[in-house]
Amino acid sequence: MKKRPPSNLEHFDVLIVGAGLSGIDAAYRLQSECPDKHYAILEARGAIGGTWDLFRYPGIRSDSDMYTLGFPFRPWRADISIASGESIRQYIVDTATEFGIDKKIRYGHRITRAAWSSQDARWTVEGEAGGTAFELTCSFLSLCCGYYDYDKGFTPDFAGLDDFRGQLVHPQQWPEGQDFGGKKVVVIGSGATAVTLIPSLARQGAQVTMLQRSPTYIVSMPAKDKIANWMRDRLPNRVADKLTRWKNVGMSIFFYQYAQRKPEVTKQKILSLLRRQLAPAIDVDTHFSPSYKPWDQRVCLVPNGDLFKVLRSGQAAIVTDHIERFVAGGIQLRSGQMLDADVVVTATGLNIKLMGGMQMLVDEQPVKLADHLIYKGMMLSDVPNMAFAFGYTNASWTLKCDLTAQYVCRLLKHMDRNGITQCTPRQLDRALGSEPMKTLQSGYLLRAQGLVPRQGSKAPWLVHQNYVMDLALMKYTRVNDGVMEFSKAA
Template identity: 45%
Template structure:
């Protein structure tokens, strides 16, 4: 690739600034401090006052992972418990202990919110505007690593529910669950069909008098054992150092095989999932229409319930499921557009005390940071994504975007591995910056494809805000951890990158 000499400037606060102290940020920090040259300085900016990101923020009952912890956990500190699906509190504990074990927690600047980031070409540095305890200050860094997750922490997804303003009871969004909310003996309706709704129904049923899940359209639901006999056997007969690695690779293969099977043979996958679901449903709950999604498996993210807790809750009689479109919300209930569906679900018509709007998350790139290059704002939605981690025309910045068909941490680590490899190459060659570059004629002929390959409502609503991927070269969307890991460690990363050398002193 061509190299251009730029003015050298040694003034900087940090070599790398990582944004976010969730699982992506902590993993990125580990890779920075173990894979970059000794003496590389870094800091983590965390807008809140705690480690854990999503898992510390969300407080709704029963919050848990919808990915197995053997692959969702850090590859450098394996998940050692037998249970593959874990609750939010255990995940937060795991992340915090991991950060403390390697001194990463000492690098975190809490209550530091990144407001804006401007790349200054004359300095070959990022100039960051940060808010700390109500005051603004400026930091500089050579590299920016955005481990901010993929959704808005401040606002949920805006969804129109007819007549919701009429409801006289309590309305709750899971993202902002009041820790003092008492739902004991209450009638609750959870609107939604995704992972959050699937989690809430059995969790709320412990105290509520009744919990109804109202869905516009169903999702595929797969029950997995918290710890299978195979996992128990591996953990029993093998040393932990070997057993945890074997379990990780086992889950990697299972996830990869199942996803590709569903995509290659959708009719067979539908039939298998139907038989499995029917075998777990109580006799009083029909399979149709509640478990017949209008799309093929893995066109939207699949929901998981551990040890069939969702189906057990349906069998208990304390929960129910309704499928239909909302006509209007009344003062104490919900009316559906289909009278037949309404007749089948009298529990949602009246006497409802709490409505939970589990309608999805609002996707937000880089935590809402205002990005610019030499003062010119960057519209991420008009840019292509280079190898799944760098924005076209934006120098020295990596954005963690995980997989939709596998654990988020796998994508986060593939990003961190390639990021540190590029930084090491630049240090060895005396390069000050690299920028993903796509010539105008190539951009014009590139077929535009979505970054997230799901047709979920929350993904569709965010299309204009997310960068695009292409149909060739390093602009193709990432889809396989195996391929991405190989490329990150051994592949040629120079295609599509323009390198600029630092000037001699």
């Protein structure tokens, strides 16, 4: 692509990358708190929704309550707390339309490179749209493009995979409109995707087997929040919304902290609940008693115990074993057992891809994410005028993303008041230790340790998994905190 002088490029005060939950949230905060800012949203795909538009497998739903996953400025008011993927996608679309955010979205714009110039105090963003190269500039870059590769999910290199004569499906590329009723389906995995798929496939009439290498903590949660619905019937909407949101925030923090402090007690309580729902039909100790502590990996939620119902009734089976190899008619297990399969669903996880996979440079020097520390869970050390949305792993994603969006607005207003054009987190504390940014032991996070930024041993470099702590850090501390370096362009 032939480059033009920067003065001829279309320029924005802020470019937001991604039109999912966090991108729409960032746009709302920007236009409501910084109405003078000129912005656009660049979305690589052709629709609003992000994760909730991409995934279309049967039964897809939220894995946290919608009263905290939804936007605080447009509260979720349906009586279902654990919502379907389609209803979440529509909720995001309706929100963008209601606030005019949809008019700011440029679809099919995939960014390949973003380069910061300190001399000009701006990012030059390059990419492709409809087969044509584009180039834009902006003063601030807000990355709301998630943390995984939208193009391809993770499938282990199983032995004999080429010998399998059935259909292999990854949930990230689910075949539209296909019904697996009457077929023998093996779902490999025990995470949120697997426990969502299995009841739905069983209801289609498939003969489903859940194949897991090791157990996962799984707990049942009512699809409807009775307390939230009770408050909505008796209180003004705004009051009921706030009380419900804080109730659920408080409960998630309490249970997480309790599990961290008393992991063995928590484990036994979870297993006791499972025995009531599954025994004697299912051996809970074999299939639902993980070797790790609760919340070393994310705890899976199943609404109204739907997974347990299909296992208890015999509509689905569960096997805990290792895969020896694939064969023509199914999967040979290490124990010698053979699982016949017409279809194998590899619910085996995601591939991490931060920053949308774009190449990033600061004053012509490439940015290697693993060499940088995370500032307040939203910026990178030595990378100016850039924030990224990364939600909680132990609570609703949007809670943290909304705090990030509000902090970006605080930062921009501070810069405007003081005639500043550049803000850069600087790590100058020689005594500060660092460690990987891993809050869970999930496989997709462990596989990506060399690709993700690191966290420090204390604030503001420490990544909290606590909404209340982050609220205090990001809303009530000074923007000019002695760590953020402010300067003006030459």
